[in-house]
Amino acid sequence: MAGFVNRENRVPYYQRMFQEGGRKHIRQWNQTSKSKIFLYPYYTVLFGGFAGSMYMMGRMVLGHKTWFGKG
Known part of the structure; x- marks a missing residue:
């Protein structure tokens, strides 16, 4: 201490x-020098989540309730 x-x-x-x-x-x-270490994973999760939401929204409109296949 x-x-x-x-x-x-x-x-x-x-x-x-x-x-x-x-x-x-x-x-x-x-x-700061650590900014990229923190920001790039954050941006990946942020935009990946947004893209996943948009993908699944499109599938739900078409009547599919799963990520893959015809379910």
């Missing part, structure tokens, strides 16, 4: 970084 208490204060660093990003027109959630 001693490492947590005596740790360097990173708040001024992040404030500077986010304020500079505003001038470059970079979205706040896309400014």
Whole structure:
């Protein structure tokens, strides 16, 4: 626990970084080096779920209640 208490204060660093990003027109959630690690899986799930919903909506309109086959 001693490492947590005596740790360097990173708040001024992040404030500077986010304020500079505003001038470059970079979205706040896309400014850090870890952004892509978090955003790409999120986008995959978000748009995959949307695409799956649209696919199944089309199948339901045609009278099919399962993902595959004629069920």
